[in-house]
Amino acid sequence: MGKSKERIAGYLFVLPALIYMLFFVGYPVIDNIRLSLIDVNVMNFSSGDHPFVGLENYKILQREGILATTLTNTIVYTIGCIIIQFICGLGFAMLFSIPFRMAARLRGLVMISWLLPATITAMVFKYMFSADGIVNELLMQVGLIPDPIKWLVEPVTAMLVLVVANTWIGIPFNMILITSGLTTIPKDLYESAAIDGANTMKRFFKITLPLLKPTILSLLVLGFIYTFRVFDLVLITTHGGPVDATQMMSTYAYKLSFDEFKYSQGAALSNVMLLVLLVVGFVYMRLVNREEKA
Amino acid sequence: MRRFRLWTLAATLVFAIALTGCGNNSSENTSKESDNASATQVEKAAVEKKKLTLWFYFEGKERFDKLKTLTDGFTAQNPNVEIEPVYVPFADLKKRLSVGLAAEDLPDLVIIDNPDHAAYAAMGLFADITDEVSTWTDKDQFYEGPWSSTIYDGKQYGVPLGSNNLALYYNEQMLADAGVTPPQTWDELREAAKKLTKNGVTGLGISAPANEEGTFQFLPWLLSAGANYDQLGSPEGIKAFSVLADLIKDGSMSKEIINWTQSDVLKQFSTGKVAMMVNGPWQLPELASTVPDLKFGLTFVPKDKAFSSVLGGENLGVVKGDHVKEATAFVKYVVSPEVIKPFLQSFGYFPPRKDVAADPYWTENPQLKVFAENMEYAMPRGPHPKWPEISNVISQAMSKAFTLHSTPEEAAKDAQSKIDAILK
Known part of the structure; x- marks a missing residue:
């Protein structure tokens, strides 16, 4: 009796949040699906x-190659970013976990790139990587390249610039989460491992990494979601160019809806985006569940 | 419990995406509310006033003040009507209008980029004011280009506010040093650009990003060849892509033009990195203030068959709603010769009206003269309700041809088939 009362109270507590979610999240999503099925x-x-056109809008996106191009670009960009961000973030976290003078202050300094608005970062990178920008200047002075590279004009280098820019933004986020993950690992584990004769490498791979696994897992998923939704960085730095080489799902959906007024096609593309993120989310939940059971 | 967590995660994801779609008009709303609050007190005291809003995207306080003189001037003549100019950033305007159409949250007047006018007329944003202007004698004074950009499907949806177009700026010193005269034809241009390209300076700079700005800069070339937006794949259309691609192949123009805005091109020109550039009259004040010592000349964009230019500028659109009558009166007031003349001069615009354009201010000034004469040839983009889509196809083809990833012919033919599909 008392138990079921408690349960009802619990439901009552989540009710406001639930109503909020249904209204502000559920409704737009359902309406967007409706919009993608009409013209x-x-x-x-x-x-x-x-008129109701069924899946025609999705088929158009597929037929015109928009879906393949933007999905590939977005995934290449996302994977590229999160791998590099994670490695750099891990490196920084390990570095700053060593207690040396200035460690805390330097760690604070690294945070700056995460605090800057993406718009500003995008503009700075656009100028740094222009043909007469500082990057070419530096590379030419040390003699690595004979002529300036047109970073933002060639498809591969344009994507590279975006990945570098976003990595620079994302490193602090990775660093902070890993740092807090590191503090949860008991110090005595390392001590006893050291007594048993485990070297630094061994301690890293046998203690640090396995115990960081939950942190890493959520970090990668959050990183994926955040990176996959990229918009302003791309719009300002490359505008999806050259010739759609860096066109993302978000930027193309925006272009379809608000530039070309093809509202239904824009809705269809953003629904595909949603689908991808939902799949990632569910995979994450499965992994976490398995982790908890184990 | 576990299931619920799954659900919240899913919902969070959804919410995150929903966020990317919604604009940030909350601050806008609150400021409007407080305005209304103070206005109600005034209304109680005085006679009932009609309040109208005007959306515009010109940046800066100075330009706001100039617009305010128009709205204040109208109120002085019509004390019962008050018009409030509201700034909406250019990048947000199209989105705000589209969302506003669905949510019925719209201004009474909009200053709109002229190639977008037809699209919004088709979407039902603007009021049909054909009857109001049919008896208006002033209408015969407008140049055909600007006037036709306000018409969709035979009906009138606004009036031209101010116009501009593109011309060729050249660095006098560099041309003299290279021993070339300002090029008039495409052949002369190619030769001149080659000679001017040396020591880190390239011959010509234009702006060719994959958006409306790029299309705007390409149209003079396309029109000069004798083609229009629906004939890209014709020999004339291909030629227009080729002439610019050839300059890039020669090294006389940088591939980076696909990332340059018109302001970027100006920077290249004012810092002496390009010897010639295609740009508009709105850059003249900027050049005068940043590089007062730079000696430059102005001439028409070099021609193939005939000199051509593209029409830039804004229109005043009357939005459907309860205040169409007052808004139409305001529009007529703004473009009357004595009101529009000082406004155009202060804004660096060119008159869309022939009688105002005959003023010595535009015809005698050696710099402005070129743009003024260009007004005769300046063709509007479209007008077509699907212009934004057409424009994207054109600028996309430019990127393909100018990065030399496709030949001009491939790029033009591909664009032609896409445009045929849009127009069918």
Whole structure:
């Protein structure tokens, strides 16, 4: 009896959040799905005559190669970013876990790139990597390249610049989460391992990494979601160019909806984005569940 | 419990995405509310006033003040109507209008980039003011280009506010040193650009990003060849892509143009990194203030068959709603010769009206003269409700041709088939 009362109280506590979610999250998502199944464009917008077209909008995206291009670009970008960010973040976290003078202050300094608005970062990187920018200047002075590289004009280097820019933004986030993960590892584990004769490498791979696993897992998933949704950085640095080489799902969806007024196609593309993120989310939940059971 | 966590995670993801879609108009709303609050007190005291809003995207206080003189001037003549100019950033305007159309949260007047006028007319944003302007004698004074950009499907949806176009700026010293005269034809341009390219200076700079700005800069070339946006794949259309691609192949123009905005091009020109550039009259004050010693000349964009230019500028659109009558009166007031003339001069605009354009201010000034004469040839983009889509196809083809990833022919033919699909 007391138990079921408690349960009802519990549900009552989450009810406001639930209503909020349904209204502000559930409704837009469902409406977006509805919008992607009808045809709303510049010519029929005002008439109210929006025919049901089923999956036609998705098929158009697929037929015109938009889906393949933007999905590939976004995934290449995301994977590239999170791998490099994670490695650098881990490196920084390990470095700053060594107690040396200034460690705390330097760690604070690294945070700056995460605090800057993405718009500003994007503009700075655009100028640094322009043909007469500082990057070419430096590379030429040390004699690594004979002529300036047109970073933002070639497809591969343009993507590289974006990955570098976003990595620079993302390192502090990775560093902080790993740092807090490191503090949860009991010091005596290392001490007893050292007594048993384990060297630094061994301690890292046998103690640090396994115990960091939950942290790493959530870090990678959060990193994936954050990176996958990239928008302003790309829009300002490359505008999706050259020739769609850095066109992301988010930037293309925006272009379809708000530039070309193909509202239904834009909705379809953002739904695909949502789907990808949901899959990632569910995989993460499965992994966490397995972790908890073990 | 576990299931619930799964659900919250899913919901969080969804919410994160939903966030990317919604704009940030909250601050805008609150400021409007406080305005309304103070206004109600005034209304109680005085006679009932009609309050209208005007959305515009010109940056800076100075330009706001100039717009305010227009709205204040109108209120002085029509004390019962008050018009409030509200700034909306250019990048947000299209989104705000689209969202506003769905949510019925719209201004009474909009200053809009002229190639977008037809699209919003088609989407039902603007009021049909054909009857109001049919008896208006002033309408015959407008140049055909600007005037036609306010018409969609035979109906009038606004009036041209101010116009501009593109011309060729050249660095007099560099041309003299290289022993070349300002190029008039495409052949002369190629030769001149080659001679001017040396010591880190390239011959010509244009702006060719994959958006409306790029399309705007390409149209003079396309029109001069004798083609228009629906004939990209024709021999004339291909030629227009080729002439610019050839300059890049020669090294006389940088591939980086696909990332340059028109302001970037100006920077290249004012710092002496390009010898010639294609740009608009709005850059003149900037050049005068940043590099007062730079001697430069102005001439038409070099021609293939005939000199051509593209029409830039903004229109005043009357939005559907309860205040169409007042808004139409305001629009007519703004473009009347005595009101529009000082406004155009202070804004660096060119008159969309022939009678105002005949003023010596534009015809005698050696710098402004070129742009003023260009007004005769300046063709609007479209007008077509699907112009934004057409424009993206054109600028995309430019990127392909100018990065030399495709031949001009491939890029033009591919663009033609896409445009055919849009127009069918």
